[in-house]
Amino acid sequence: EVHLVESGGALVQPGGSLRLSCAASGFTFSDHYIDWVRQVPGKGLEWLGRTRNKAKSYTTEYAASVKDRFTISRDNSKNSVYLQMNSLEVEDTAVYYCVRVPTSGSKSYYFDYWGQGTPVTVSS
Amino acid sequence: AIQLTQSPSSLSASVGDRVTITCRASQGISNILGWYQQKPGKAPKLLIYAAFNLESGVPSRFSGSGSGTDFTLTISSLQPEDFATYYCQQVNSFPVTFGGGTKVEIK
Numbered sequence: 001e002v003h004l005v006e007s008g009g010a011l012v013q014p015g016g017s018l019r020l021s022c023a024a025s026g027f028t029f030s031d032h033y034i035d036w037v038r039q040v041p042g043k044g045l046e047w048l049g050r051t052r053n054k055a056k057s058y059t060t061e062y063a064a065s066v067k068d069r070f071t072i073s074r075d076n077s078k079n080s081v082y083l084q085m086n087s088l089e090v091e092d093t094a095v096y097y098c099v100r101v102p103t104s105g106s107k108s109y110y111f112d113y114w115g116q117g118t119p120v121t122v123s124s
Numbered sequence: 125a126i127q128l129t130q131s132p133s134s135l136s137a138s139v140g141d142r143v144t145i146t147c148r149a150s151q152g153i154s155n156i157l158g159w160y161q162q163k164p165g166k167a168p169k170l171l172i173y174a175a176f177n178l179e180s181g182v183p184s185r186f187s188g189s190g191s192g193t194d195f196t197l198t199i200s201s202l203q204p205e206d207f208a209t210y211y212c213q214q215v216n217s218f219p220v221t222f223g224g225g226t227k228v229e230i231k
Contacts, residue, residue, distance in 0.1 A: 035220070045160075045168065045211055047220040063219045064125075097167055107173050109215040110158045114167035 002026040002113045004098050009118030012088055020083040020118055022098030029079040030054040033101035035111065036072060036083050038094040038120075046094075051081055053103060088122045095119050126150050126214050130223035136231040143199040145226045147212035152192045156216035159188055159197045162225075163208045171210075172197065202228070 008020040022034065033056075036048040049062040051072045060072050071084040081098055096118050099111040127150040137143050147157065155175035160168040170179045172188040175195060185200045199206055207230055212223040 044225050045213075045222040047222070061218055106177060107179075109156075110170055110173040111160070111168070111213070112170050112179070114169070117167055 002100065004100060004113055004115035006096060006098055006115040006118035009096065009120045011121045011123065013124050014088060014090055014122055016088050016122070017084070017086045018088060018120060020085070020096055020098075020120070022081040022083075022115060024079045024081070024098075024100070027100070030076050031103070033103060033109075034072075034074065034081040035099045035101050036070075036081075037097045037099055037111070037114075038092075039097070039117075040091075040094045048083070048096075050101070055103075085120075088120075090122050093120060093122050125219050126153060126217060126221055128212050128214055128221055128223035130210075130212055130226050132226060133224060134227040134229060136229045137202050138231045139202055139204055141202045141231075143202050143206075143228060145197045145210055145212075145228075147190075147195040147197070147223050149193045149195070149214060153214050153216040155191045156214060157188075157190070157195050158213045158215065159186075160211045160213060160222075161206075161208045162211065168211060199228075 003025045005023045012018050033052050035050045038046050049072045051074050052059045069087045074081045098115045100113040129148045157175050159172040161171050162168040171182050176188045187198045189196050209225045209227045211225050
């Protein structure tokens with residue numbers, strides 16, 4: 001069974017840094033893209049970025065709003081993806097989700113599995 | 125970035141009602157659109173991909189249609205477990221974007 005489990009969410013001061021983790025299981029990790037999505041409480045969904053699979057050399061993409069502050073990396077030996085967030089702002093307060101992105105078949109590039117989310121609060 | 129505009133932003137309906145939610149893209153995206161359901165305190169769940177393909181395990185009362193810029197999610201007979209917020213999503217180009225959501229509430 002596919003599982004994605006985020007961790008690392010916390011209360012952090014503006015200007016601070018935080019690293020979120022996403023532990024994956026139940027599928028061939030290196031075959032899949034993994035994305036990060038966030039949701040401000042009571043608001044909509046915002047895509048943050050992607051790490052591609054082995055076939056695409058694990059390249060990354062980012063939303064313009066976080067490109068210079070957030071970095072996505074992955075450790076395939078641990079089936080884990082990380083979101084390093086620097087220079088955090090109050091507006092980064094949200095629940096952060098990692099999602100699995102299939103790359104074969106008609107469901108390619110949709111978000112077929114989501115973690116439960118980890119909350120990040122940026123406040124002084 | 126491709127903008128997705130959902131309407132309505134909220135609606136009230138009764139069990140058994142037919143419900144239709146629309147999603148309009150700011151430019152053509154062929155049929156590269158998905159729909160997600162989110163219940164309070166839970167992660168979103170994929171319902172429909174590629175505009176009209178039902179995700180495994182999703183009840184057949186859910187259906188999707190459309191192509192180009194205009195898309196529709198229909199619930200043919202609303203059930204108590206369908207009260208939730210629904211989002212459309214385009215994966216045609218970066219950045220991936222979502223609609224603003226439609227909250228389906230009990231009348």
